[in-house]
Amino acid sequence: MSEPASVARLTRDLTSALLPADLEAFYQDLHRHPELSFHEHRTAARLAERLKSAGYTVTEGVGRTGVVGVLANGDGPVVGLRGDMDALPVREATGLAYASTVDGVMHACGHDLHVTWLTAAAEILAAARETWSGTVVVIGQPAEESGGGAQTMVADGLHERFPRPDALFGQHAAPGLAGFYPHTPGLTMSAEVELDVVVHGVGGHGSRPESTVDPVVTAAHIVTRLQSVVAREVAAKDSAVLTVGQFHAGTRHNIIPAEARLALNLRTQDDSVRARVLAAVERIVRGECQAAGCPVPPEITVHPGFPNTVNDKALDEEIAAVHRELLGHDTVFDFGPTMGSEDFSLLAPAGVPYDYWYVTTTAADVWEAAPGDSLTEKFANVPGNHSPHFAPDLSVLVPGARTLVSAALSRLT
Incomplete structure (x- = not known):
């Protein structure tokens, strides 16, 4: 030196x-x-x-x-x-x-x-x-x-x-x-993890929502519920940021789509906090899809990012x-x-x-x-x-x- x-x-x-x-x-x-x-x-x-x-x-x-x-x-x-x-x-x-x-x-x-x-x-x-x-x-x-x-x-x-x-x-x-x-x-x-979520619904005509399972509404509930993860499941002394960066669904005004896709980004500084947040995300996604009556379980893909x-x-x-x-x-x-x-x-x-x-x-x-x-x-x-x-x-x-x-x-x- x-x-x-x-x-x-x-x-x-x-x-x-x-x-x-x-x-x-x-x-x-x-x-x-x-x-x-x-x-x-x-x-x-x-x-x-x-x-x-x-x-x-x-x-x-x-x-x-x-x-x-x-x-x-x-x-x-x-x-x-x-x-x-x-x-x-x-x-x-x-x-x-x-x-x-x-x-x-x-x-x-x-x-x-x-x-x-x-x-x-x-x-x-x-x-x-x-x-x-x-x-x-x-x-x-x-x-x-x-x-x-x-x-x-x-x-x-x-x-x-x-x-x-x-x-x-x-x-x-x-x-x-x-x-x-x-x-x-x-x-x-911080470390970064990215997640892709696919919500499977039942598509149909916008005039007959009762014949569908609307994945847009389900995904919207997921997005809203995710906002509470850091606020209510991460200790104040710990750091985490959970961001929904993408929400894709539908092709026309009057068509209820068959699926919705979300892209999430998670930043943490501690392995145990990361595991806790990932478990919460999976619980919320699966829970909302089940509550909505989705015909098949959601797909959740975790992409390891940066350490x-x-x-x-x-x-x-x-x-x-x-x-x-x-x-x-x-x-x-x-x-x-x-x-x-x-x-x-x-x-x-x-x-x-x-x-x-x-x-x-x-x-x-x-x-x-x-x-x-x-x-x-x-x-x-x-x-x-x-x-x-x-x-x-x-x-x-x-x-x-x-x-x-x-x-x-x-x-x-």
Whole structure:
């Protein structure tokens, strides 16, 4: 481990020549051309091109559309840097001059920023080989939003085909006044599970409901009843979020359909809480279908999602100290665990420590104009991740590259 002050000084020196205009052009290009999960062909090609030019040995198509760049520079630790590349099925409403050109698809979660930061950090480290020894592994990951991207890269030999990291780093754009870098040692993000529910009814004409078993009404009762699970079956000291993200049924105004489909999302931080909520969901779904007289039992499919993201405490404290020296002591604080979920941790081989932090990205004028007097009130009123209005401030481009560079240098010898 290097001293935080020396790492901060070296990072400042190495990044002093960063050209904001170059980062802006690269970022805006990525933002204009968003790609959905496992379709990040253009984004991956742009990343691979820059890595090759910087001297990395680059492998494309890892885990379908993933990119891995390796820069071996003598003996020393192996450091992994990860950035996810996919966008979301969201129609952009920012009004930016560089808004998405793909209808209904938008970088609404900041992954275009992540790729820009990753690319800049990789280039800086490559240009400064004389200052460090070891190996840098750059990971451009597909399909974080839909899930499966990290697992697919691992299944495609990420840990066998490329150097095994001694430490893995990642970061995420977040709402909040630009210029802060929240770090949380230990548990920082929650586990996620997705469920699909099919309610089977008896379809028929809208004028004769008595001859049907209406799955729309049954599913509506399920949705309403599910709202009480967290409020009445999860202890106040525990955390859980249960969301009904989709409700699909019917084709015409006057047709009672034969089935209804629900898509649920569950976030928890404790295995026993997750088991309790899943049992409650199954009990409610089956109970409502039985009460409605559905002809066959409902189908309930549980899709394992992301595990908890648990930062290595010692590593996080080390990187947080470096970031304080680099970016200001008041800019780094413990935000605490969030209910967000990530597959980042799946990229770390067993026993390998990792650290994952945030970079706040809300422009100062947007923050000041947001309703509310307290930080919490303003935070709730600025566009956040997955919003069609999410528009990170360009001022975060250089600092976001510096956070990754300094993290890598803290481990490289």
